[in-house]
Amino acid sequence: MPQIIFLPHDELCPEGKVIEAESGVTVCDAALAHGIEIEHACEKSCACTTCHVIVREGFDSMEESDELEDDMLDKAWGLEPESRLSCQSVVADEDLVVEIPKYTINQVSERH
Numbered sequence: 622m623p624q625i626i627f628l629p630h631d632e633l634c635p636e637g638k639v640i641e642a643e644s645g646v647t648v649c650d651a652a653l654a655h656g657i658e659i660e661h662a663c664e665k666s667c668a669c670t671t672c673h674v675i676v677r678e679g680f681d682s683m684e685e686s687d688e689l690e691d692d693m694l695d696k697a698w699g700l701e702p703e704s705r706l707s708c709q710s711v712v713a714d715e716d717l718v719v720e721i722p723k724y725t726i727n728q729v730s731e732r733h
């Protein structure tokens with residue numbers, strides 16, 4: 622079973638976390654199932670960017686993002702080349718190292 626290593630995030634997993642994930646589940650669902658409350662404002666329908674993550678390792682093991690996901694990602698806070706929407710990224714058979722960005726677009730707009 623592939624592992625997902627979540628890097629420390631101040632609020633969601635301050636110490637970081639290593640979880641086992643079955644191939645075929647989304648990174649978002651795997652995180653939620655293990656108590657990492659990644660935001661998912663649109664209920665995982667690829668219509669927001671609150672579930673944005675950066676895949677530091679294993680990015681290429683996953684199926685590529687589609688156009689809709691890319692369009693949404695363009696609006697994400699802190700976009701990087703290895704950014705994905707976690708509700709659209711399906712775990713394949715390799716371990717992943719995932720960083721949850723410090724802010725989501727919801728939080729940014731609340732602060733300004």
Ligand code: FES
Pocket residue numbers: 660661662663664665666667668669670671672673693706707708709
């Ligand atoms: S939860 Fe909205 S795009 Fe993933």
